Amino acid sequence: MSTMFIGIILILGTGIAVLLVFVIKSVLAPKKIETIQKLIKNGKYAAAIKQAKSLTAKNHRDAEARYLLGKAYLAEGKSELALMEFKAVNTTAIFSKIIPESEFRKTIAHLFLKYNQPEEALKEYLLLIKLEPFQADHYYQTGVLFEDRENSEQAIQYYRKAIETDPKHAAAHAALGFLLYRAKQTTDAKEHLKLALQIDTRNNKALFIQGKLQRESHDYANALVSFEKVLRDPEFKQKALIERGCCYLEANSIEKAILEFERAIKASQDETSNDTLYARYFLADCYEKKRDIDQAISQWEKIFAKKRNFRDVGEKLSQYQELRSNDHMKEYLTANRDAFFEICKAITTQALELSVREISETKSGCSIIAVENDAEKWRNVRKMPRMIMFYRDPNLIEDSYLRTLQEDMKKQSIIRGVIITSSGFTRTALEFAESRPLELINKDKLEQMLASIEFFKSS
Numbered sequence: 001m002s003t004m005f006i007g008i009i010l011i012l013g014t015g016i017a018v019l020l021v022f023v024i025k026s027v028l029a030p031k032k033i034e035t036i037q038k039l040i041k042n043g044k045y046a047a048a049i050k051q052a053k054s055l056t057a058k059n060h061r062d063a064e065a066r067y068l069l070g071k072a073y074l075a076e077g078k079s080e081l082a083l084m085e086f087k088a089v090n091t092t093a094i095f096s097k098i099i100p101e102s103e104f105r106k107t108i109a110h111l112f113l114k115y116n117q118p119e120e121a122l123k124e125y126l127l128l129i130k131l132e133p134f135q136a137d138h139y140y141q142t143g144v145l146f147e148d149r150e151n152s153e154q155a156i157q158y159y160r161k162a163i164e165t166d167p168k169h170a171a172a173h174a175a176l177g178f179l180l181y182r183a184k185q186t187t188d189a190k191e192h193l194k195l196a197l198q199i200d201t202r203n204n205k206a207l208f209i210q211g212k213l214q215r216e217s218h219d220y221a222n223a224l225v226s227f228e229k230v231l232r233d234p235e236f237k238q239k240a241l242i243e244r245g246c247c248y249l250e251a252n253s254i255e256k257a258i259l260e261f262e263r264a265i266k267a268s269q270d271e272t273s274n275d276t277l278y279a280r281y282f283l284a285d286c287y288e289k290k291r292d293i294d295q296a297i298s299q300w301e302k303i304f305a306k307k308r309n310f311r312d313v314g315e316k317l318s319q320y321q322e323l324r325s326n327d328h329m330k331e332y333l334t335a336n337r338d339a340f341f342e343i344c345k346a347i348t349t350q351a352l353e354l355s356v357r358e359i360s361e362t363k364s365g366c367s368i369i370a371v372e373n374d375a376e377k378w379r380n381v382r383k384m385p386r387m388i389m390f391y392r393d394p395n396l397i398e399d400s401y402l403r404t405l406q407e408d409m410k411k412q413s414i415i416r417g418v419i420i421t422s423s424g425f426t427r428t429a430l431e432f433a434e435s436r437p438l439e440l441i442n443k444d445k446l447e448q449m450l451a452s453i454e455f456f457k458s459s
């Protein structure tokens with residue numbers, strides 16, 4: 001047998017062997033994939049993972065094996081490992097009966113969201129919209145992601161598209177209602193919230209925003225009911241408790257407001273969150289209104305420890321700083337109604353040397369009508385009354401307050417007025433008083449007056 005003949009036989013034999021291997025692989029590989037699918041279907045995830053790993057070890061580009069490995073990981077609760085496999089599959093973008101594109105993209109989008117990769121999730125939902133334009137939820141999820149990026153304009157467009165695709169998509173109505181509410185488009189917001197609740201009476205987002213709209217229109221009774229309905233939802237519980245507290249606070253039901261804000265603080269999962277800080281801030285406001293300044297300071301200090309620049313907490317602490325060393329000012333700010341009246345009468349008679357004729361309570365302190373004290377000197381002269389306003393609110397007095405006060409004085413035929421405050425006056429208020437018969441007494445002067453009166457010397 002010639003050498004050439006032997007060579008031909010060897011070449012043919014090698015070719016047949018290679019072809020045989022290819023045929024065997026072509027037959028066995030699908031069977032292995034089918035076996036893995038059956039193992040997953042039957043809940044035998046560990047075995048499925050083992051076989052899928054065996055295939056990916058031989059060929060790391062085997063997209064079907066990687067996809068099934070990801071599915072098995074996901075079924076076992078190992079979602080982070082599943083995401084790694086799905087990312088590898090996503091690079092090939094080759095889909096089949098084993099890897100259905102729609103199911104794959106929905107799953108990986110959900111995992112991207114779970115592991116805080118919203119940009120990647122957004123890409124998937126935009127692809128899903130092209131793949132399944134008839135699915136309203138794809139538009140809705142895209143809207144949510146744009147809303148999270150604070151792109152309200154785009155979010156509104158996708159929420160509207162979701163509603164156009166499925167008019168009964170309650171979540172889209174609720175989300176659109178919320179954004180329209182924020183955009184001050186109240187009428188349209190109410191309409192979408194109403195539709196959301198008609199479709200799904202337990203749509204908590206719609207109930208919560210409905211409550212906020214009711215609170216804004218001072219419909220506190222119905223607002224409290226709306227907020228009550230969402231308290232079982234962890235996403236809204238703390239926010240709803242804060243809103244309930246604000247309803248009571250605005251209705252001047254301070255004790256009930258305190259209970260709601262305390263519940264909101266107890267419901268906190270994060271002491272540094274804005275919701276928790278706001279709950280403490282409003283709670284401090286309640287204590288301040290009750291003249292329980294020590295409790296208010298305690299809440300402000302807790303806020304300050306977490307976020308130093310939160311609203312006006314730093315200013316509040318500064319304003320009340322002297323309470324720890326100035327007992328007179330503390331008494332002025334925290335005294336009950338009767339004791340406060342006595343302090344104000346003492347300032348009027350002793351520091352201002354006037355005689356008190358009338359005293360009445362005001363929202364921020366009290367009002368005294370007083371006249372000159374020297375009876376002998378002014379025996380035959382009609383005594384001109386003065387209006388003395390005592391103010392113990394921490395906010396600076398604005399010129400608008402002085403304008404209103406002067407109008408009230410005119411109605412009572414009172415020309416001269418004195419405004420005494422534990423805080424201070426705005427620049428515009430000082431300018432307004434310059435050319436008018438109004439004497440402005442700030443915190444520093446008040447402290448001197450308090451130190452001079454017999455009320456504290458005798459106590």
